[in-house]
Amino acid sequence: MKLKQRAPLSRFLTIRPRDAVCDLYFPESVDDLVRFTVLERDHHLLGGGSNIIAGTVRKPVVTLALLEGRSVTEDIDRRQVAVSMPAWTRIGPLIDYLVANGLSGLEFMAGIPGTVGGAIVGNAAPKGHSWDGVVRKVIYVKEGSVLTATPRFDYRRILDMPEPPYILLAAELVLAKDTAAKVRTRVKAFQKKRLAIPYPSAGSLFKNPEGASAGELLETAGCKGLAVGDAALYEKHANIVINRGNAAYADFVALRDEATARVKKTHGVRLEPEVKFWE
Numbered sequence: 280m281k282l283k284q285r286a287p288l289s290r291f292l293t294i295r296p297r298d299a300v301c302d303l304y305f306p307e308s309v310d311d312l313v314r315f316t317v318l319e320r321d322h323h324l325l326g327g328g329s330n331i332i333a334g335t336v337r338k339p340v341v342t343l344a345l346l347e348g349r350s351v352t353e354d355i356d357r358r359q360v361a362v363s364m365p366a367w368t369r370i371g372p373l374i375d376y377l378v379a380n381g382l383s384g385l386e387f388m389a390g391i392p393g394t395v396g397g398a399i400v401g402n403a404a405p406k407g408h409s410w411d412g413v414v415r416k417v418i419y420v421k422e423g424s425v426l427t428a429t430p431r432f433d434y435r436r437i438l439d440m441p442e443p444p445y446i447l448l449a450a451e452l453v454l455a456k457d458t459a460a461k462v463r464t465r466v467k468a469f470q471k472k473r474l475a476i477p478y479p480s481a482g483s484l485f486k487n488p489e490g491a492s493a494g495e496l497l498e499t500a501g502c503k504g505l506a507v508g509d510a511a512l513y514e515k516h517a518n519i520v521i522n523r524g525n526a527a528y529a530d531f532v533a534l535r536d537e538a539t540a541r542v543k544k545t546h547g548v549r550l551e552p553e554v555k556f557w558e
């Protein structure tokens with residue numbers, strides 16, 4: 280197992296907080312990873328880093344970046360296949376694979392950054408879509424044991440899993456057979472709907488409260504373009520958190536707290552962060 284003490288974390292996080300630092304563990308095999316979860320029961324798992332803002336992180340952080348594995352596809356019947364994917368597979372290459380093989384069911388993920396593990400744990404999707412019905416099984420590691428589960432999903436949540444921390448190793452996905460051309464057309468349609476964000480970003484800062492849009496609540500509370508130093512809410516979408524250049528962790532925390540207070544004061548609603556804050 281490789282360990283980088285006091286490793287700068289900024290380049291691993293899509294929003295690039297300038298002062299993010301942690302002890303970063305790189306297991307080189309699944310056995311290494313299993314041992315890690317026994318020695319360091321309380322830890323963070325770093326996936327694609329597209330939904331995390333970090334400062335000086337006290338817990339040990341582990342990344343699956345050095346693990347090796349590949350996807351395996353098997354027919355279920357005439358219409359469906361089961362695809363086993365390592366959790367560290369990036370969403371971009373996953374979409375390319377699905378297009379190339381004419382496999383349908385996850386087109387909605389086109390244009391969303393991150394890894395399969397991070398997306399499943401947070402049920403990442405555009406509005407109105409979910410990993411429910413696509414994930415048949417997950418394999419995960421918790422405190423030295425390799426286990427399986429058949430999860431269900433809720434808004435930005437995986438259900439039927441133990442208390443975190445646990446580490447998803449792989450997922451078995453059920454996808455429909457289609458033609459490459461049809462899958463490509465739907466992927467392009469989803470890509471076209473994506474908002475271009477010309478800054479380092481961690482996506483949506485807050486979850487949508489039940490029956491409401493966090494973006495609308497923020498906008499009507501005067502938060503569009505709100506900034507603390509270089510940490511800001513994007514001028515074109517009030518719920519998108521961006522780094523205009525050199526933002527530090529404390530800037531993002533102050534921005535989150537100011538936006539939360541403004542929405543609470545204006546609408547009486549307490550927003551919950553979607554982005555994970557690590558310190």
Ligand SMILES: Cc1cc2nc3c(=O)[nH]c(=O)nc-3n(C[C@H](O)[C@H](O)[C@H](O)COP(=O)(O)OP(=O)(O)OC[C@H]3O[C@@H](n4cnc5c(N)ncnc54)[C@H](O)[C@@H]3O)c2cc1C
Pocket residue numbers: 293323324325326327328329330331366367391392393394395396397398399400401402403404405445446447448476480481482483555
């Ligand atoms: C420009 C931009 C656009 C985005 N658009 C969307 C969108 O439309 N919809 C949406 O839902 N999200 C969106 N996001 C957020 C983000 O892309 C997703 O949440 C993504 O799926 C997170 O995956 P990740 O691998 O980067 O996870 P990370 O950011 O690395 O981690 C997020 C959380 O998941 C946990 N985690 C990651 N991998 C594993 C694993 N293998 N096992 C256990 N836990 C794990 C981490 O510990 C952490 O708690 C966007 C982000 C950006 C930057």
